[in-house]
Amino acid sequence: MLNLMVGLNGFTLCSGIICEDLNGKDYCAVKLKSDERMTIGYISRKEAPLSAIGQKYLEEIAKYKDKSLG
Numbered sequence: 475m476l477n478l479m480v481g482l483n484g485f486t487l488c489s490g491i492i493c494e495d496l497n498g499k500d501y502c503a504v505k506l507k508s509d510e511r512m513t514i515g516y517i518s519r520k521e522a523p524l525s526a527i528g529q530k531y532l533e534e535i536a537k538y539k540d541k542s543l544g
Contacts, residue, residue, distance in 0.1 A: 476501060489514055491538050 475486055476497055489512060492501050514535060518524060524532075 487512075 478484060479486060480500065487506065488503070492503055516528065516531065518528065
């Protein structure tokens with residue numbers, strides 16, 4: 475997605491969480507002028523335990539809860 479944005483001089487809608495370590499410093503998040511909110515979450519099976527990678531996802535998302543553009 476990011477390569478397409480650079481190649482086509484485009485944009486996308488996303489959470490606004492951009493990892494400079496992974497994607498470099500060539501991207502920035504700009505707040506969309508809208509009252510709508512984006513919810514980030516996950517889906518899991520009712521009786522199944524969360525996998526190690528699923529738990530890591532939740533830990534990483536929690537780090538950004540206070541850094542929203544809202």
